Amino acid sequence: MVSYKELGLVNTRDMFSRAINGGYAIPAFNFNNMEQLQAIIKASSDLKSPVILQVSKGARNYANPTLLRYMAQGAVAYAKELGCKHPEIVLHLDHGDSFELCKNCVDLGFSSVMIDGSSLPYDENVALTKKVVEYAHQFDVTVEGELGVLAGVEDEVASEVSHYTKPEEVIDFTTKTGVDSLAISIGTSHGAYKFKPEQCTRDPKTGRLVPPPLAFDVLDEIMKKLPGFPIVLHGSSSVPQEYVDIINANGGKLPDAVGIPEEQLRKASKSAVCKINIDSDSRLAFTAAVRKTLAEKPAEFDPRKYCGPARDLMEVMYKHKIIDVLGSDNKLAQLD
Numbered sequence: 001m002v003s004y005k006e007l008g009l010v011n012t013r014d015m016f017s018r019a020i021n022g023g024y025a026i027p028a029f030n031f032n033n034m035e036q037l038q039a040i041i042k043a044s045s046d047l048k049s050p051v052i053l054q055v056s057k058g059a060r061n062y063a064n065p066t067l068l069r070y071m072a073q074g075a076v077a078y079a080k081e082l083g084c085k086h087p088e089i090v091l092h093l094d095h096g097d098s099f100e101l102c103k104n105c106v107d108l109g110f111s112s113v114m115i116d117g118s119s120l121p122y123d124e125n126v127a128l129t130k131k132v133v134e135y136a137h138q139f140d141v142t143v144e145g146e147l148g149v150l151a152g153v154e155d156e157v158a159s160e161v162s163h164y165t166k167p168e169e170v171i172d173f174t175t176k177t178g179v180d181s182l183a184i185s186i187g188t189s190h191g192a193y194k195f196k197p198e199q200c201t202r203d204p205k206t207g208r209l210v211p212p213p214l215a216f217d218v219l220d221e222i223m224k225k226l227p228g229f230p231i232v233l234h235g236s237s238s239v240p241q242e243y244v245d246i247i248n249a250n251g252g253k254l255p256d257a258v259g260i261p262e263e264q265l266r267k268a269s270k271s272a273v274c275k276i277n278i279d280s281d282s283r284l285a286f287t288a289a290v291r292k293t294l295a296e297k298p299a300e301f302d303p304r305k306y307c308g309p310a311r312d313l314m315e316v317m318y319k320h321k322i323i324d325v326l327g328s329d330n331k332l333a334q335l336d
C-alpha cells in the first residue's frame with residue numbers, strides 16, 4: 001500500500017471547489033509515455049496550472065501500472081525542478097470498470113479514480129460506485145462517477161450511441177454513492193471521430209464538418225439540481241484541423257475527423273464543469289509531428305529526432321488549452 005501523499009500528489013477536492021468558484025476548469029490529460037508526460041508537466045508547471053494526469057486501463061496495460069506510478073512521482077519532482085515549488089498534480093484512473101481495478105489503483109498511489117458504471121442498469125451503477133467510494137474515501141482518494149453514455153471509441157470504452165444524462169437522476173445518484181464528481185453526457189464523445197457526417201452540417205467554404213452543439217440545456221438542469229457540485233466532461237478534444245491536415249498531407253488517412261469546438265468548451269469551463277478530459281488532441285499532435293518529421297527527413301532513425309518535435313507540439317497544444325480554453329493558468333493555491 002502506497003499513499004499518494006507520500007508521492008507528492010493531491011486529490012481533486014480542493015482544486016475542483018476553487019475551479020467552480022473561479023469559473024475555470026482543470027485539464028485532465030491522458031498519458032502513457034514519457035514524452036506526453038514531459039509535455040504535460042512542462043506546460044502545467046510553466047503556466048502554474050493544477051493538472052490531472054489520467055491513466056486509462058489501456059494505458060496501464062501499455063506502460064505497466066507500477067512504472068506509471070513512478071512516472072507520476074517523477075512528474076512531481078520534475079515540476080519542482082522547473083520552478084513550480086507547490087505543484088498540484090493528480091494521478092487519476094480514467095474509466096475504471098471494476099471495484100478491483102479501482103482498489104488496485106488506490107493501493108498503488110493514485111489520488112483519484114473514476115468508476116464508470118454508466119453502461120450498467122442504474123441500481124447496479126449506484127451499488128458499484130458506492131462500493132468504490134467507501135473504499136477510496138478511507139484513504140482520502142477522490143472518486144468520479146458517471147451517469148449517461150458517451151458515444152465514440154476510447155481504448156476499451158466504446159458505444160455506438162450516446163444517451164444524455166437524465167437530470168432527474170443526479171441528486172439520487174450523488175447522494176446514494178457519495179461521489180466527489182460526476183461525469184455527464186451532453187453530446188461530447190470519445191475519439192477523433194466524435195460525430196458522423198450525417199450528424200453535422202458542412203461549412204460551404206471549407207468543406208469541413210460542423211458538429212452539432214452540446215446540450216447546454218441539460219447541463220443547466222443538472223447544475224440546478226446540484227448547485228456547486230463538480231461536473232466532468234469526457235471526450236472533449238477539439239480535433240484541431242491543422243493537425244489533421246498535417247497528418248493527411250504526410251501519408252495519413254483521417255477523413256472527416258471532427259471534435260468539440262473550443263468555443264463550447266470555453267463556455268462549459270465557466271460553469272460547474274471543473275474537469276475537462278483531453279486525449280485525442282495529444283495523439284493527433286504527436287502523430288502530426290512524427291509524420292511530418294519522418295516525411296521531411298526519411299533518413300532519420302533516431303527516435304529522439306521525431307519524438308522531440310512531437311513532444312514540443314504537444315506542449316504547445318497543452319499550453320493553448322490551459323490558457324485559451326480552460327483558463328486554469330496561474331490557479332495554483334500557492335503561486336510562489
Ligand SMILES: [Zn+2]
Nearest residue numbers: 095234235277
Ligand atoms: Zn472518457
